[in-house]
Amino acid sequence: MRCVSVSNLKPGDVLEESVLDNKGRPLLTKGNILTQRHIEYLRKYRIESVYLDEQNSPLREESSICRRPCEKAMGILHESAYLDLPYSSENVEILLTQRICDATIAILREMANNLIQVSIPQKRDYTRQVGQIVEEIIDELSQPHCRNSLSFLIQLKNYDFYTYTHSVNVMILSMVAGIPLGLNNNSLKSLGIGALFHDIGKMSVPIQILNKRKQLNAEEITQVKMHSLKGYYRMKEDGFLDQNGKAVILQHHEKVDGTGYPNKRKGKDIHEFAKIAAVADIYDALTSERPHRNHWAPSEALEYIYSIAGSHLEVDIVTKFARSIAPYPLGSFVQCSNGMKGYVVDNIINPHRPVLQVGKNRIDLNTKFNITITDIMF
Numbered sequence: 001m002r003c004v005s006v007s008n009l010k011p012g013d014v015l016e017e018s019v020l021d022n023k024g025r026p027l028l029t030k031g032n033i034l035t036q037r038h039i040e041y042l043r044k045y046r047i048e049s050v051y052l053d054e055q056n057s058p059l060r061e062e063s064s065i066c067r068r069p070c071e072k073a074m075g076i077l078h079e080s081a082y083l084d085l086p087y088s089s090e091n092v093e094i095l096l097t098q099r100i101c102d103a104t105i106a107i108l109r110e111m112a113n114n115l116i117q118v119s120i121p122q123k124r125d126y127t128r129q130v131g132q133i134v135e136e137i138i139d140e141l142s143q144p145h146c147r148n149s150l151s152f153l154i155q156l157k158n159y160d161f162y163t164y165t166h167s168v169n170v171m172i173l174s175m176v177a178g179i180p181l182g183l184n185n186n187s188l189k190s191l192g193i194g195a196l197f198h199d200i201g202k203m204s205v206p207i208q209i210l211n212k213r214k215q216l217n218a219e220e221i222t223q224v225k226m227h228s229l230k231g232y233y234r235m236k237e238d239g240f241l242d243q244n245g246k247a248v249i250l251q252h253h254e255k256v257d258g259t260g261y262p263n264k265r266k267g268k269d270i271h272e273f274a275k276i277a278a279v280a281d282i283y284d285a286l287t288s289e290r291p292h293r294n295h296w297a298p299s300e301a302l303e304y305i306y307s308i309a310g311s312h313l314e315v316d317i318v319t320k321f322a323r324s325i326a327p328y329p330l331g332s333f334v335q336c337s338n339g340m341k342g343y344v345v346d347n348i349i350n351p352h353r354p355v356l357q358v359g360k361n362r363i364d365l366n367t368k369f370n371i372t373i374t375d376i377m378f
């Protein structure tokens with residue numbers, strides 16, 4: 001797969017990825033063989049570059065292939081893969097060459113901004129608010145006095161890439177849920193930082209256990225459960241996190257009925273930010289593909305979350321979380337219970353029952369309650 005500038009496209013090129021406009025609506029779908037008219041259409045919509053299926057597209061000069069900023073940054077980090085070092089103060093200096101810091105920050109910014117675009121229903125004011133706070137968090141993280149915190153994120157990325165991406169997702173989803181709960185910008189920032197580091201203690205769990213395909217035994221479960229406590233002690237003296245952020249790390253596996261860990265806290269004894277991160281954590285984990293199971297559809301994940309509201313999770317937080325996120329982002333391609341497949345073209349009226357473009361027809365699932373979405377294809 002290669003990213004090619006639209007100015008260098010040729011008739012006969014085959015799209016490897018669907019092309020969306022700036023509102024996330026599909027312009028051309030994956031597998032399309034481009035004609036001159038298609039190329040003009042892409043120019044008209046000011047699309048800068050597209051991904052091509054290299055094997056089925058005409059050959060081209062290397063110079064016509066462009067790289068998006070994130071790909072450049074990923075290249076730098078790939079070169080630094082040898083930096084999979086256990087934490088020690090000497091290693092921090094090795095980890096933190098300016099090049100690696102800059103690349104990490106660039107990727108983090110792009111991942112977070114992409115997620116903001118898809119996790120918030122169309123036209124919500126939340127997009128700008130969460131975007132501004134994320135920029136503040138990332139700007140601060142790139143400052144010299146936060147190098148220690150940044151080094152932990154770099155190590156987490158090198159240790160377990162899934163947990164790293166999951167942490168960025170939980171940061172965004174927690175903040176989206178925090179707005180309707182009435183948190184101000186300072187609180188949202190503390191919550192976001194805590195959520196970004198919530199699983200930092202996973203670096204203390206052997207990687208074979210984190211990636212195990214079979215069921216964990218009792219000893220392995222005990223080791224996994226130590227991650228919140230170990231993460232808390234790792235970040236306890238870190239100046240980037242305040243007490244609220246540290247509470248997220250320590251308490252995000254506590255349950256409102258007192259059956260969680262590490263301290264079996266109950267109800268009001270659990271910090272509100274930890275309760276918010278707990279909902280975002282479970283939702284993102286269930287909707288992600290894992291070595292031991294397939295991803296769940298967003299509707300299934302929300303059903304599950306509702307089923308444990310009141311016992312494990314706070315009811316009010318679950319309700320506001322479910323109303324705030326966009327389980328079916330604009331432009332996503334979904335499959336329905338009647339076999340129908342289509343693109344999400346509107347998710348503002350009811351984010352859980354969006355309007356689909358199915359061939360030439362628009363199907364509003366908010367008026368067709370006998371049809372449910374069973375999977376997000378991409």
Ligand SMILES: [Fe+2]
Nearest residue numbers: 198199252253
């Ligand atoms: Fe966790």
